[in-house]
Amino acid sequence: MSGPIFVALDTPDLERAKTIAGKVRHHVGGIKLGLEFFAANGRSGVKEMAQLGLPIFLDLKLHDIPNTVGKAVQALRDLEPAVLTVHAAGGRAMMEDAKAAAPSGTKVVAVTVLTSLDGSDLSSIGLAGDPHAQVERLTALAREAGLDGVVCSGAEVKAAKKLWPGGFFVVPGVRPADGEAGDQKRVVTPRQALNDGASILVVGRPITAAADPDEAARAIEATL
Numbered sequence: 001m002s003g004p005i006f007v008a009l010d011t012p013d014l015e016r017a018k019t020i021a022g023k024v025r026h027h028v029g030g031i032k033l034g035l036e037f038f039a040a041n042g043r044s045g046v047k048e049m050a051q052l053g054l055p056i057f058l059d060l061k062l063h064d065i066p067n068t069v070g071k072a073v074q075a076l077r078d079l080e081p082a083v084l085t086v087h088a089a090g091g092r093a094m095m096e097d098a099k100a101a102a103p104s105g106t107k108v109v110a111v112t113v114l115t116s117l118d119g120s121d122l123s124s125i126g127l128a129g130d131p132h133a134q135v136e137r138l139t140a141l142a143r144e145a146g147l148d149g150v151v152c153s154g155a156e157v158k159a160a161k162k163l164w165p166g167g168f169f170v171v172p173g174v175r176p177a178d179g180e181a182g183d184q185k186r187v188v189t190p191r192q193a194l195n196d197g198a199s200i201l202v203v204g205r206p207i208t209a210a211a212d213p214d215e216a217a218r219a220i221e222a223t224l
């Protein structure tokens with residue numbers, strides 16, 4: 001993969017996704033397509049975006065029983081995404097089945113604790129302890145399940161990498177120093193995330209909501 005920035009094209013509008021990708025393509029290493037894009041455009045939309053020639057990160061955050069997730073990954077095989085996500089909370093067997101069903105060139109990575117959650121959110125769903133401990137627990141589980149890496153916030157990536165030196169670490173929820181956090185709760189700067197061990201950075205609104213997405217991507221790239 002070339003540059004570390006994957007731009008999150010969170011839109012249901014295929015033409016808008018193509019326009020933004022076209023504008024920022026020289027300043028990003030790939031494009032991330034998530035639930036909003038996939039729900040609106042499906043597999044054909046992913047194929048159309050792939051024609052731009054940038055690596056595709058398919059962020060579907062699959063989370064179900066092992067058989068269902070394995071079959072879903074099987075159905076996605078021909079899209080050959082560079083990166084595909086599942087939720088680590090689905091458990092070891094689910095992650096094993098996802099990895100077994102994925103193409104060999106796809107990195108299957110597990111979401112540990114969403115960057116939009118803090119300690120009080122975890123308490124409200126019955127998970128005691130801070131996000132840090134939960135990220136460490138799920139990173140160890142993802143490693144045991146044979147995945148390629150995890151998704152965590154920049155606040156935990158250093159600890160996760162210490163547990164798994166050869167892992168692939170995806171860090172979303174990054175914001176330039178003066179950036180709006182929005183719904184993200186565990187936020188660090190792109191530079192800090194890379195310093196602490198991120199393999200790739202996921203950047204959405206700081207680029208896509210900017211008046212000039214190309215300039216915004218360029219400015220973030222210049223800080224790295």
Ligand SMILES: O=c1ccn([C@@H]2O[C@H](COP(=O)(O)O)[C@@H](O)[C@H]2O)c(=O)[nH]1
Binds near residue numbers: 111115152172
């Ligand atoms: O824990 C997670 C996992 C995935 N995401 C995704 O990353 C982008 C972030 O977008 P911003 O606009 O830069 O906040 C978005 O597509 C999420 O689905 C995440 O934020 N946190």
